[in-house]
Amino acid sequence: MNNVVPYLMRAYCEWMEDGNLTPHILVNCETQGVVVPEGLSKEGKIVLNISSTATTDRLMTNEAVSFKARFGGQSQEIFVPCHAVLTIYAQENGEGMFFDTKTEEAPEEAEKPNLTLLD
Numbered sequence: 001m002n003n004v005v006p007y008l009m010r011a012y013c014e015w016m017e018d019g020n021l022t023p024h025i026l027v028n029c030e031t032q033g034v035v036v037p038e039g040l041s042k043e044g045k046i047v048l049n050i051s052s053t054a055t056t057d058r059l060m061t062n063e064a065v066s067f068k069a070r071f072g073g074q075s076q077e078i079f080v081p082c083h084a085v086l087t088i089y090a091q092e093n094g095e096g097m098f099f100d101t102k103t104e105e106a107p108e109e110a111e112k113p114n115l116t117l118l119d
Contacts, residue, residue, distance in 0.1 A: 005099050006062045006082045012097060013050060013060065013088065021090035022051050025065065031084035033064075037071040045086070048078065 009025070016023040025048050027034060029041040036046050048069075052058060055067035056075075065080045089096025 002062060003082065005085065006060065008097060008099075009065065009082065009085060009088050010060050016090045016096075017052060019090075021092050021095075022049060022054075023088060023096075024049055024091050025080070025088050026086045027080050028084045028086055031081060033079065033081045034084050035077065035079040037076050037078075040071065048080070049091070050088075 013023045027036065027046050027048060028044065029036055029046055030044045036048070040046055049055075050058065050065060050067065055069050055078075058067040059065070062082070064082055065078075065085070067078050068075050069078060070076070085099060087096055087098045
């Protein structure tokens with residue numbers, strides 16, 4: 001089954017922009033695969049404006065959010081795996097959603113059930 005987070009991110013983003021609000025995401029920069037401007041994260045996290053007016057070529061897939069944006073006057077490519085997004089919220093009023101970022105255990109690492117044979 002597909003992860004629900006990317007679907008919720010797209011829905012919240014559309015809902016916010018339809019209401020003339022500015023969608024932002026809080027990203028865990030310590031997650032593997034995250035590509036954001038160096039030196040802008042604080043305590044391993046960064047807030048990114050993902051509005052259509054602040055980004056170019058924004059693409060929100062089931063795997064990641066990617067776009068180009070200007071930081072310090074320079075265009076940079078941003079790539080954020082969906083599992084690195086901690087929350088999406090509107091800048092103007094803080095409405096949004098937190099996401100559960102726990103990763104599921106791999107099947108071979110999952111705890112095996114304790115079974116007892118009864119006679």
